[in-house]
Amino acid sequence: MKVAVRAFAEFRDLLGGEFSVSVREGESVGGLLTALGSTNPAFQSRIRQSDGNLKPAIIILLNGRSIHSLRGLESGLTEGDVVAIFSPIAGG
Numbered sequence: 829m830k831v832a833v834r835a836f837a838e839f840r841d842l843l844g845g846e847f848s849v850s851v852r853e854g855e856s857v858g859g860l861l862t863a864l865g866s867t868n869p870a871f872q873s874r875i876r877q878s879d880g881n882l883k884p885a886i887i888i889l890l891n892g893r894s895i896h897s898l899r900g901l902e903s904g905l906t907e908g909d910v911v912a913i914f915s916p917i918a919g920g
Contacts, residue, residue, distance in 0.1 A: 829853055829907040831860065837915045842871045851905055857890060858882075858901030860911060874915070887914035 830850055835843040843864065851860055861882075865872025875886050882888070888895045889912040895903045905911070 829905075831905050831908070832910045833860075833864070834910060834912045836913065837917055838874070839871065839913045839915055842868060842874065843913070855905050856901060857888060857895055857903045857905065857911060860905060861888075861901070875913075885916040887916070888912070889914075 829852075830848050832846065832848050833843065834846045849860070849863075851863070861875060862872075865876070875883055877883055882901060889910075890898060890903050890905075891910055892912075895901065
């Protein structure tokens, strides 16, 4: 099945912005991030802590909702979902 990935800020440079990716039926957000990181070690090291957990400042949205309000990295994906990946941005 296909899901859309939208990468913002520094992740746009690492992943290339917006693209579609094929994932297996029943895949989770965490599985998608692992798959993206397996082909891009710089991305993997930027989003994950040494224990494998997501770094606290990284923002992941699934169809516009924070994964923290869903099931975290275990949030399931379905055909046509949109996963947005943001890094923290300071402003002033």
